[in-house]
Amino acid sequence: MSRAQTLVLALLVLNILLGSVCIAVARGDRHSPALRYWGWGMLVYALGLAITQMGFLPRSFALAVGNSLIAWAPVLSIRAVVTHTPHVLPKRLVYAVLAVTIAVLVWNNFFAAPSLALVNLLAPSFIAIGLFVLGTVWLLRSPPAEAYAAARFLALVMAVTIVLWIARNAFVINAIGGTNDRDRVDFIISLFAIGQIVVAVACTMSLFWIEVRKMEAALRKVAFSDALTELPNRRAMMERFTEEAARATRHGSGFALLVLDIDHFKRVNDQHGHLAGDAVLRNVAQLLASNKRAEDGLARIGGEEFVLLLTDPSGDAAATADRLRDCIAQSELVAAGSRLRATVSGGIARYPEDGTDWDRLFGVADRRLYESKKAGRDRVTSSG
Numbered sequence: 128m129s130r131a132q133t134l135v136l137a138l139l140v141l142n143i144l145l146g147s148v149c150i151a152v153a154r155g156d157r158h159s160p161a162l163r164y165w166g167w168g169m170l171v172y173a174l175g176l177a178i179t180q181m182g183f184l185p186r187s188f189a190l191a192v193g194n195s196l197i198a199w200a201p202v203l204s205i206r207a208v209v210t211h212t213p214h215v216l217p218k219r220l221v222y223a224v225l226a227v228t229i230a231v232l233v234w235n236n237f238f239a240a241p242s243l244a245l246v247n248l249l250a251p252s253f254i255a256i257g258l259f260v261l262g263t264v265w266l267l268r269s270p271p272a273e274a275y276a277a278a279r280f281l282a283l284v285m286a287v288t289i290v291l292w293i294a295r296n297a298f299v300i301n302a303i304g305g306t307n308d309r310d311r312v313d314f315i316i317s318l319f320a321i322g323q324i325v326v327a328v329a330c331t332m333s334l335f336w337i338e339v340r341k342m343e344a345a346l347r348k349v350a351f352s353d354a355l356t357e358l359p360n361r362r363a364m365m366e367r368f369t370e371e372a373a374r375a376t377r378h379g380s381g382f383a384l385l386v387l388d389i390d391h392f393k394r395v396n397d398q399h400g401h402l403a404g405d406a407v408l409r410n411v412a413q414l415l416a417s418n419k420r421a422e423d424g425l426a427r428i429g430g431e432e433f434v435l436l437l438t439d440p441s442g443d444a445a446a447t448a449d450r451l452r453d454c455i456a457q458s459e460l461v462a463a464g465s466r467l468r469a470t471v472s473g474g475i476a477r478y479p480e481d482g483t484d485w486d487r488l489f490g491v492a493d494r495r496l497y498e499s500k501k502a503g504r505d506r507v508t509s510s511g
């Protein structure tokens with residue numbers, strides 16, 4: 128077995144292994160189209176390589192079919208990359224270029240006399256280079272926000288792949304010219320195979336890296352947000368509280384914690400059903416989210432209880448709380464076909480005057496909230 132054949136065999140086995148792993152992972156719960164397309168791209172590439180090396184097949188057939196598959200592989204690979212961007216592959220154009228490439232390969236191997244090694248080596252690389260340039264540019268221009276670093280790394284590896292192919296083509300044209308010199312072809316194929324092994328591993332790893340980052344972001348969303356209202360949950364609010372407390376201590380400033388609770392919410396559920404109750408919760412969440420300041424924190428921390436972290440140290444937290452309370456009281460809430468009105472009661476605690484840790488501060492705000500409830504509801508208590 129020649130040096131080139133050994134390295135091509137290694138590349139082939141590696142592509143089968145990595146491709147199979149990608150497809151197996153994509154078939155799991157993750158349902159990743161990127162890994163699926165990438166995996167198939169690697170398998171198609173491996174099959175193409177294998178066919179070009181099969182001595183028992185008629186040479187013209189092996190080279191035409193094998194190289195056509197090699198030309199098709201980057202179409203699948205770039206479909207994989209593009210799923211991580213908002214772009215869509217111009218399929219008609221891509222398949223037209225692929226058809227031209229296949230036609231050139233068929234002509235070269237079946238009808239041109241003699242068939243040229245140069246055409247077999249060069250033809251599939253044009254579509255690969257074009258698509259990889261497109262994929263790299265799109266990935267750099269609109270990387271997925273959750274996997275910015277991984278996407279940039281993938282783009283870098285793809286850029287290296289493009290340089291590798293261009294260098295290979297220049298080398299092929301220079302070294303082989305129009306001849307069929309097997310030794311030179313072997314040497315160039317060996318070098319290219321080593322480069323391909325490196326970039327195949329690096330690209331696959333970066334695609335897995337992107338998947339891991341996206342999965343982390345999805346898990347974080349589940350862990351830190353409330354499924355019903357899509358607001359941050361208690362865990363997210365406590366994290367925000369810790370950050371805000373550190374900032375306030377550093378700057379010698381303060382902030383306020385406002386706890387709001389919907390009044391007689393049990394009645395809404397009892398009289399209109401739990402779906403109506405859920406709709407009221409979503410309505411209240413939406414009203415609070417759209418009427419609070421952008422920099423203030425908001426979370427649903429339990430059943431019908433919301434917490435706002437009011438960050439403006441010079442602002443009047445009681446006035447802000449009253450404005451939010453009034454906004455809810457004045458709004459008609461659409462809930463499961465019924466038009467309802469809801470009121471909220473609230474309690475305010477101030478950092479650092481009422482406490483410097485979550486339990487203490489929340490405890491004070493909660494106590495004041497129950498004072499509001501006792502005093503007749505639809506009000507906010509800020510001291511006492």
Ligand SMILES: Nc1nc2c(ncn2[C@@H]2O[C@H](COP(=O)(O)OP(=O)(O)OP(=O)(O)O)[C@@H](O)[C@H]2O)c(=O)[nH]1
Pocket residue numbers: 355388389390391392393394396400401402403404405408429430431500504
């Ligand atoms: N629909 C719906 N109801 C919920 C949800 N979480 C909690 N609840 C209900 O919220 C109600 C809270 O009732 P209570 O704690 O008695 O309070 P309330 O009726 O609002 O009375 P006050 O707080 O004293 O004004 C209960 O009936 C819970 O079942 C939810 O996610 N969806």
